[in-house]
Amino acid sequence: MIAIFLTAILTENFILCQFLGICPFLGVSKKLNTAVGMSVAVIFVMALATAVTYPINQVLVKKDLEYLQTIVFILVIAALVQFVEIVLKKFIPSLYKALGIYLPLITTNCAVLGVVLLNIDKEFNFLQSMVNSIGGGVGFMVAMIMFAGVRERLESCDIPKILKGLPSTLIAASLVSLSFQGFSGVVDGIFG
Amino acid sequence: MAENKKSLRYEFTKGIIKENPVLRLVLGTCPTLATSVSVTNSIGMGIAATIVLICSNIVISALRKVIPSKIRIPAYIVVIASFVTIVQMLVKAFVPALDDALGVYLPLIVVNCIILGRAEAFAGKNSVFASALDGLGMGIGFTFALIVMATVREILGSGTFLDGIDSLTKLFGVTSFTGFHIFSQPIGLMTMAPGGFLVFGLVMALANKVAEGKGKPKAELKGCAACPMAHSCALIDTDASCDNSGRESETE
Numbered sequence: 001m002i003a004i005f006l007t008a009i010l011t012e013n014f015i016l017c018q019f020l021g022i023c024p025f026l027g028v029s030k031k032l033n034t035a036v037g038m039s040v041a042v043i044f045v046m047a048l049a050t051a052v053t054y055p056i057n058q059v060l061v062k063k064d065l066e067y068l069q070t071i072v073f074i075l076v077i078a079a080l081v082q083f084v085e086i087v088l089k090k091f092i093p094s095l096y097k098a099l100g101i102y103l104p105l106i107t108t109n110c111a112v113l114g115v116v117l118l119n120i121d122k123e124f125n126f127l128q129s130m131v132n133s134i135g136g137g138v139g140f141m142v143a144m145i146m147f148a149g150v151r152e153r154l155e156s157c158d159i160p161k162i163l164k165g166l167p168s169t170l171i172a173a174s175l176v177s178l179s180f181q182g183f184s185g186v187v188d189g190i191f192g
Numbered sequence: 193m194a195e196n197k198k199s200l201r202y203e204f205t206k207g208i209i210k211e212n213p214v215l216r217l218v219l220g221t222c223p224t225l226a227t228s229v230s231v232t233n234s235i236g237m238g239i240a241a242t243i244v245l246i247c248s249n250i251v252i253s254a255l256r257k258v259i260p261s262k263i264r265i266p267a268y269i270v271v272i273a274s275f276v277t278i279v280q281m282l283v284k285a286f287v288p289a290l291d292d293a294l295g296v297y298l299p300l301i302v303v304n305c306i307i308l309g310r311a312e313a314f315a316g317k318n319s320v321f322a323s324a325l326d327g328l329g330m331g332i333g334f335t336f337a338l339i340v341m342a343t344v345r346e347i348l349g350s351g352t353f354l355d356g357i358d359s360l361t362k363l364f365g366v367t368s369f370t371g372f373h374i375f376s377q378p379i380g381l382m383t384m385a386p387g388g389f390l391v392f393g394l395v396m397a398l399a400n401k402v403a404e405g406k407g408k409p410k411a412e413l414k415g416c417a418a419c420p421m422a423h424s425c426a427l428i429d430t431d432a433s434c435d436n437s438g439r440e441s442e443t444e
Contacts, residue, residue: 017385019226023305026221067281070299071273078266110222110303117296162401163393166218170393178386 001131003191004124008135011184014111015143016177021111025144026169028102035148036141041102043137046115048084049077050133053116054126073116078107111140147176203322207329213306214337215399220306224338225388226297230346232356232371234338236290240279240298242331245307247275249315249327256316268311269302276301289359306334337395344391349382351375 014020021042028038053073060066085103088096106112115136119129150172159168213219220241227237251271252259259267280298284291291298301307310330315323347353355371381387 019222019385019388020300022221022225026218067277070277070280070302071270074269074273074302075266078269108303108305108308110300113303114296114300117299121296162397162404165400167393167397167400170389170396174386174389174393177389178381181381181384181386 001128003187004128004131005135006187006190008132009139009142010180011187012136013139013143013177013180014114014136015140016173016180018114020114021109021140024105024109025147025173026166029144029148029151032145032148032152035144037098038102038105039137039141039144041099041106042109042111042140043134044099045077045081045084045103045106046112046133046137047130048080049112049116050119050129052076052080054119054129057120069117069120074113077112077116081107111136143176143180147173150176200322200325203318204325204329207326207331207333208336209333211330212333212337212399213309213330214334215396216403217309219309220304220334221392223297223300223304224334224341225385225392227294228338228341228345228388228391229383230293230350230352230356231339231342231354232360233290233293234342235335235357236283236287236360237294237297238331238335238338240283240294241301241304241306241334242328243279244272244275244301245310245331245334246324246327248272248307249310249323250320251275252311253315253318253320253323259316264316265308265312268308268316272307272311273302286363287359289356293356306330341388341391341395344395345382345387347374348379349384349387350380351378 008014012018015022015025024038024042029035053076056072056076057069060068060072081103085096088099088103115133119132122132124132151169154168154172157168163171207213211217214221214224223237223241227233248268248271252268255267255271276299279301280291283294283298310326314326318326343353346355351374353372353374354369355373358367358370361367361369379387382391
């Protein structure tokens, strides 16, 4: 269980190793506080989406309707996010204020649909799926926060004109993900 | 008539270079980075995404007067998800090797911002034929950017070019050509995540340089401005009117 959790955070980090959720990674990581807000919302939605789609998938498998997975999951996630938004707005306005603006964005975040599909691919049971999703979300947060720090530095650097903006951001992301490559084998080394 | 023809040609060609979805509009970065490991994967991904893009553009454009604007995003997503499922089944049936290579990224075409973005920005407002051309152009532009990146990454990272292409060409009865082997001690890092970010950054810098030479503004990250959900996102200063109201009334 701990192995799954650590693998999801370090060796199979969604952003830096699997290329899921790059849009928010590049778009929202400019400032530390927005990066944290977005990440918390992602962890929340990922856990929720996994909890809801797992039983649905069981039904689909039983009825031989696996080919409907993509359509059903994206609709369920979209409806879920909308529902959570309304519930939060009504009952926990303080949390809504903190997370609300990020929620609609997350519907089209490929990390959320990705984690749901990966859980099925890896044939995890319910508990393992939940651990994997939450670990993936935490990994997302780690990458976002680290990179927000890097980018705040990058802003004040003197870089060649054609590399300014997005290219330099991507090259910085390359170096950050290089550091994450160092974790490969660590989890297997400890638990294997 | 002549003008009409010209504008149709513009809808087709703009996606390839001028408004290249990956390099100029910065859309669909996730599949770009993930599948540009080998040229074969890129071609497969490009074709799959192009088919989905054309079909969903045609259907959405044909239905644009029927779909109420308030629930258009969920409606678009259903149309796109249906075509993605069809393409996924076709790939599984005819090119299983590609299905293995692309893995989870094949169903993830659903959330590829290029497709929802084009539906929202173009197909929802224009005629069927123009939308089909727009989809084809954007799809070719996407494939082109993927192939450029994959060429660099595959040659440096695996020492091969077009490796495993026979899994695609055998659909046309050609199996003899299985790719070039260029050298045997490649830089494996280029096929991994850091290489992906690095090559993407450099290719984009090059695209900026070319665009600058033509006096065009360089590709800018407008946060998530290009993303179809941008309106409902308070991170950028757009009025939160259209999408938000649409999405809220969906569940009311």
